[in-house]
Amino acid sequence: GQQVMQIPQYQHVQEGEDFTTYCNSSTTLSNIQWYKQRPGGHPVFLIQLVKSGEVKKQKRLTFQFGEAKKNSSLHITATQTTDVGTYFCAGDVSPPGGSNYKLTFGKGTLLTVNP
């Protein structure tokens, strides 16, 4: 079945360093979404990418969607302690116009930041 692979599983950085997490799908995605889950919290939606090669920015966060719509990345510039949490990608593999809409989540990357 559809798989969404995400690496690394863990990343520990010093405050101020950059961080990147990568997501790969075995099939083409209709769109990809990114979520952040703080320790003890629930996933919170960050962004959705739809177009091939799309790049979106949210302050220090940069999201990219690959040309083939099978991979994506989230890059954080100059991490802060408030960035701590698990970042999940989630792919929508349903065909356009399909009714069986379903997100498949990656395993997530746990980011810890040393102040």
Added chain:
Amino acid sequence: SAVISQKPSRDICQRGTSLTIQCQVDSQVTMMFWYRQQPGQSLTLIATANQGSEATYESGFVIDKFPISRPNLTFSTLTVSNMSPEDSSIYLCSVEDQGGGHGYTFGSGTRLTVV
């Protein structure tokens, strides 16, 4: 975005008993999704609940174990039946935010421990 009230937030249950988790949404939504998240792991979709029809279960999840109700467009329940310690997990409900491109909103989760 939608606001979801999920309860209980946590519970400790005896094996062999059942627990019903409730999710109330502040707006009408067509589909509600139920996920399981084991500690430190990703989110696994249990089932999709549509109002007026039986829930659609993912591979590995069955109605007898996880019966779902969807009496109206703002409410759903998930029951974890005949619990065993392996059912200890976090259970989350989710809805798609309307308007497209806004991802999914999650309930705050139910942390279940079976002893």
